[in-house]
Amino acid sequence: MSQSVAKKSEADTPPPSAPPAGGGLKGHPWLTLLTVAVGVMMVALDGTIVAIANPVIQEKLHAAPSEIQWVTSGYLLALAVFLITAGKIGDRFGHKTTFLTGAVGFAAASAAIGFAGNIQTVIVFRVLQGLFGALLQPAALGLLRGAFPAERLNMAIGIWGGVIGASTAAGPIVGGLLVEHVNWESVFFINVPVGLLALGLGLWILLDVRAEKAAKSFDLPGIALLSAGMFALVFGIIKAPTWGWGNGRTLLCLIGAAVLMVLFALWQTRAKEPLIPLGLFRSVPLSAGTLLMVLMAFAFFGALFFVTFYLQNVHGMSPVEAGVHLLPMTVMMIVGSPVAGLAIGRFGPRIPIVAGMLLTTVAMYGMSTLDTGSGNGVMALWFVMLGLGISPVMVGATEVIVGNAPLELSGVAGGLQQAAMQVGGSLGTAVLGALMAARVGDRLSEKWAAAGLPPVEGEQAEGLKQAAQLGIAPPAPPGTSQQAADTMAGVVHESFVSGMSLAFAIAAVVAFGAAVLGLLTRRGSTDAGPAVHV
Numbered sequence: 001m002s003q004s005v006a007k008k009s010e011a012d013t014p015p016p017s018a019p020p021a022g023g024g025l026k027g028h029p030w031l032t033l034l035t036v037a038v039g040v041m042m043v044a045l046d047g048t049i050v051a052i053a054n055p056v057i058q059e060k061l062h063a064a065p066s067e068i069q070w071v072t073s074g075y076l077l078a079l080a081v082f083l084i085t086a087g088k089i090g091d092r093f094g095h096k097t098t099f100l101t102g103a104v105g106f107a108a109a110s111a112a113i114g115f116a117g118n119i120q121t122v123i124v125f126r127v128l129q130g131l132f133g134a135l136l137q138p139a140a141l142g143l144l145r146g147a148f149p150a151e152r153l154n155m156a157i158g159i160w161g162g163v164i165g166a167s168t169a170a171g172p173i174v175g176g177l178l179v180e181h182v183n184w185e186s187v188f189f190i191n192v193p194v195g196l197l198a199l200g201l202g203l204w205i206l207l208d209v210r211a212e213k214a215a216k217s218f219d220l221p222g223i224a225l226l227s228a229g230m231f232a233l234v235f236g237i238i239k240a241p242t243w244g245w246g247n248g249r250t251l252l253c254l255i256g257a258a259v260l261m262v263l264f265a266l267w268q269t270r271a272k273e274p275l276i277p278l279g280l281f282r283s284v285p286l287s288a289g290t291l292l293m294v295l296m297a298f299a300f301f302g303a304l305f306f307v308t309f310y311l312q313n314v315h316g317m318s319p320v321e322a323g324v325h326l327l328p329m330t331v332m333m334i335v336g337s338p339v340a341g342l343a344i345g346r347f348g349p350r351i352p353i354v355a356g357m358l359l360t361t362v363a364m365y366g367m368s369t370l371d372t373g374s375g376n377g378v379m380a381l382w383f384v385m386l387g388l389g390i391s392p393v394m395v396g397a398t399e400v401i402v403g404n405a406p407l408e409l410s411g412v413a414g415g416l417q418q419a420a421m422q423v424g425g426s427l428g429t430a431v432l433g434a435l436m437a438a439r440v441g442d443r444l445s446e447k448w449a450a451a452g453l454p455p456v457e458g459e460q461a462e463g464l465k466q467a468a469q470l471g472i473a474p475p476a477p478p479g480t481s482q483q484a485a486d487t488m489a490g491v492v493h494e495s496f497v498s499g500m501s502l503a504f505a506i507a508a509v510v511a512f513g514a515a516v517l518g519l520l521t522r523r524g525s526t527d528a529g530p531a532v533h534v
Helices: 029-060 066-095 095-115 119-147 151-181 192-203 222-245 246-270 280-284 284-304 307-314 319-325 326-346 350-369 376-403 405-448 458-468 482-520
Strands: none
Touching: 029 066, 029 095, 029 119, 029 192, 066 095, 066 119, 066 222, 095 119, 095 246, 119 151, 119 376, 119 405, 151 319, 151 326, 151 376, 192 319, 222 246, 222 405, 280 284, 280 405, 284 350, 284 376, 284 405, 284 458, 284 482, 307 319, 307 482, 319 326, 319 376, 326 350, 326 376, 350 482, 376 405, 376 482, 405 458, 405 482, 458 482
16 A cells, blocks of 8 residues: 555644633534535535425426426436545635635525526536535535544444435425415525534534645546546436436446546556545545445435325325324434434444444335335335434544545545435435336336226327336326226325335335445544645
8 A cells, every 4th residue: 555545744733622811712523514515515505405496496497307307307417427626626725715615606506596496407407416515515514524633533424314305304304484475585595504604613613624734636537437428427327317227328328437447547556646546445444435435325315205205105105294294203313313323422333333324224125115105104114224324324434435545535535425415325325216217107007907907109108107117107098087087196105115115125224235335334544534734
């Protein structure tokens, strides 16, 4: 392993455990945590809150279905592609400056979307939102590492993870309330005061954090190759459900991503100051933690994607009601993340991670048994178990990745952790979605014929199939009896639930694989935080 990876910088010093003398609240660990939590809350909330507003945006701006898809896809794509480079920017210029730039840029892009008069402008500024959001997340981890001593870092990451989990889960509730009682623009305008609050707190509270050994130049060829490779990978995953996994365009994207990643790896062995020194991955715990984050996100985000459709379209709930029914999971993530931080601080990450993924496996299997008539009690049970199971994994995998990276690469490690989550979530949603769609199509044909319903052909059949993949019962033709209409809705809902059950069953298998991988993790070997500069 290279010296830059294996050896700590002599100039690096442990972070203060209390506010610096004479510095007032500047650099206070818990206020630093509050500040970065406010910033990352915007990014996490935006990942789900906009989904509720998309139907209204499509209607008000007269957007085509392909255009409205890019309101979400453009944001996620920019976020995933730029995360590692954003981490490198934080390592080079300081995490405080990077964090504040991200907060201001994210809020400004949000305001621009609110004033947009057409869908093209919305998409452009959603991409900018993703780019600025990518600046925020790795910088937040770097700031936490600089503010907290090693023995309290796990607790801080636990609370930080709880904020992200709660914000992600609260998105449908907040979005539903704003769209229903204000307008779709308010979904974006809400980020403006939050961003200003993050800016004010950041200027008042944050100390600059950077490592003395951070690279003084940028690996521009490496950034170009990695960005192009990540773009091809995530774009291919996003488009695969539409194009088809065997389609030439999908294969071109995925093969192109593989080629670009190989070229990136080869270049990193030659670059004077590489973007990601490959020696970083000689750390088995760090590599295991990165893959663990991919598998966790694959299972969690991929399977959870279908839950909102299940609650709204099968059980007939409003978006707000669906969000309320997810509160057991949200609450458990809020409570579980700090508790997980304490447990990891005492026992190390391995036991909590393995236990969390096993609990997640059980929860995923339990959710695969849900049917069209499942009650609130049984749903709440599996949501509680899922929240408790995911919490130690979010916290533990983050600690493993960031803690096992050298100090001068703390930002890159934070970007790697977030990129792994984005890729895993996108891959899980696409793969499980494709498998679910195939199952729904098969079951729909069988059940439709078995129920004695009149055959549907051509475009009407394709529309019925696409609606069934979301659990939407199509309107009954004029003159159809109520009994026949109920039978049609029942067939669609049962077909959807059959596909959802398959997705959860596969997610359970992936979660179990992640539990086995968790056995390779261990506490970070780099205990000291980066040097702190005012």
